[in-house]
Amino acid sequence: MATIYLIRHGQASFGAADYDKLSELGERQAKALGTYLARQGIKLDAAYSGDLLRQRKTAELALASQPQKVNHRIDSRFNEIRNEEQIEHLLPQLMERDPALRALVDKGLADSKTYQKVIEAVFNYWVSPACKEPAIQSWEDYATAARDALQELMSEQGAGKTIAVFSSGGTIATLVAQVLGLGGEHTYKFYEPIFNCSVTQLFYSRDRVSLSYFNDRSFLQIMGNELGENLVSYR
Structure with missing residues (x-):
């Protein structure tokens, strides 16, 4: 059996001018x-x-801790769900229908917990048959691209x-749901709890793939205790 480790990025810079940048904690998590991989003798053939x-x-x-240089390929199909695009186009529609959501948004999205509630509402609408917004990437197109990327990797x-x-988080959640044979309506259940830099393990043989463990x-926690700091974060 071959192994795939799905790894969420380290903590990004929530609230900063450039979110798409690891925070100091995120860099320590990645290191x-x-x-951890080196200690466990996990030698990667590719990334x-x-x-x-x-x-x-x-x-x-x-990858800097690997004993040999690892070929690192870039594939945009492993990017995150386009949350900003969805918020721009779908959130106004949801706010018209849901006064409680409007009140939440009116208070501002400065803290991560409030932002996550908005993401939940928008995501679950996006994956539903009711979402027909032509200005954004559809759930079907996104989920198909993620599935194809994983299948091509295995091949x-x-x-x-x-x-x-x-x-x-969103892409890992989507892939896990697909491996388990679940649709979009179940995907957010895997999305919300994913920790920064957590590891999910898949086994595959030819075109068959199975889930070994999720979100470890x-x-x-162990290395944070060794260093006397908290390395665990959600957002």
Whole structure:
């Protein structure tokens, strides 16, 4: 059996002018991930990531601890869901229908908990048959692209390989739901709880793929205790 590690990027810079940049904590998480992989003797044959800076930087910092140089391929199909695009086009529609959501938005989206509630509402509408907004990428197009990217990776790499995919919460959630045979209406259940720099393991043989474990961040807890700091974060 071959192995794929789906890895969420380290903490990004929420609230900063440039969100698509690892925070100082995010960089430490990525380095801790690299140390963990090296300690466990996990030698990667190849790595993939989306083209977002936070994904590429997490890969760079983690791969630095590998005993040999790892070929790192960029595939934009592993990018995050286009949250800003969805908020721009779908949130106004939802606010017209939901006074409670409007009140929440009117208070501002400065804190991550409020922002996450908005993401939940927008995401679940986006994946529903009711969403017909032509100005944004459709759920079907996005989910198909993510599925195809994973299938092509498996075909290209073949048997017996150990691969890392550095991606984001929404994309990892989508891939996990697909592996489990679940549709878009179930995907957010995997999206919300994903920790920064957590690891999800898949096994594959030819075109068959199965879930081994999901959203493991125990190594961050252990290494944080060793360093006397908290390395665990959601947002």
